[in-house]
Amino acid sequence: MEISVTVNGTVHSSEIEPRVLLADYLRRILGLTGTHIGCDTTSCGVCTVLLDGKPIKSCTVFAVQADGRSITTVEGLKQDGALTAVQRGFKQEHGLQCGFCTPAMMLVGTALLETNADPSEDEIRWAISGNLCRCTGYMNIVKAIQWAAKERKTEVTIPEQTVSVVETAEVNA
């Protein structure tokens, strides 16, 4: 059947079978392989994308359910070639080792900071509790999101034309 989904700000129309999972729609049909598939059983969270701004597991949603809705994948985070504060945080704080869980972790971190600009360590750990990382022990992932929160606070105090203002507009679009 015909669906029309806004992915990272661009509208895509596709003819698909109803049983196509959102993760496969993004990876195989749109070629956006930044969304990973890990356990394929709703446990690991590496397939996380934002559906209308909220993090969900794309291996456990049919693509037809996203018809008319908005998806953000890791490819949609970077704006005009500039990394977001969350992305820079993962680099600064070495928030990854193998990188397999990283797109999901960055999307969860992004969604968290949209609703809670100054999360406590507990709130960050709570937010990422549906996402497995087998390398880092989570320490540096938490630090990366804390770094991003601090960085975003500095950015939004500078009025207009800052990277974070553009990023907010795009994520909410």
Next chain:
Amino acid sequence: MYPAGFDYTAPSTVDETLAILAQRGEDAKVLAGGQSLIPLMKLRFAQPPMIVDINRLPGLDFIDASNGYLRVGALVRHNDVVASDVVRRTNHTVAHAAPWVSDPLVRNLGTVCGSLAHADPQGDWASVMLACNGEVVASKSSGERVIPMAEFITGVFTTQLEPDELVTEVRVPKYDGPSGGTYLKLERKVGDYATVGVAIHLTLGSDRRIAQAGIGLTAVGSTNIKAVDAEQSLVGAEPTAEAFAEAGRRAALAADPRDDVRGSADYKRHVVDVFVQRGLATATELATASAA
């Protein structure tokens, strides 16, 4: 892993949905949050010929506390309950259980009513509804009926729902008198099934004795269990450690757990005993505070 093929429809009104369910009968399966159904379809434990996606139905995402009930509509996600001030003000048991359901990502899609209709004995909500004397409202073309939670679940993954019925809401009565409740859950990690879960509700009378008590048990039987014997031992008693110990003992006897990777049956029964006592103490504190 891929589900078998199916026909897909996303009706835009409840009436249209009920007409499709009436026409397709057992062939049709309702998709709400999909966080239990889709994994089952991917494993091909479920192969429904038709999926009726109710996510486009308007007016089913309400959380409402009027007319003597806390009402939760069919499209309310677990995280909507976590975030709800209405729930926090109205029912401690519901409020305390919501953050324990699965993990944050699943809570963004999964629904309370869907979880109840799925009737997994490891599900948290049915225990909450058993403790709180909740009711399920089921609609079909010819009208709606109200099913008490204690009668709704009839077996493992099995409910009283007819194939042409849609759960439109679940509701719990508001209580007459100072009330408290909580939900305790032991899990190995976030998102795992409960090793043991215990839902507690308690209402105090004007004489400060227990007027009403509700205890629901998760993951210690082939369905969620209402610990009726333990509840009855509390009614009319003073809320003391001795009364709670007796209720804990009786609830542990009502549990029917199995040995598995999460623990031995004896261990789980012991956790039920301890959780019931702790939960009753918390519920009493909350009820007393609400009376002050």
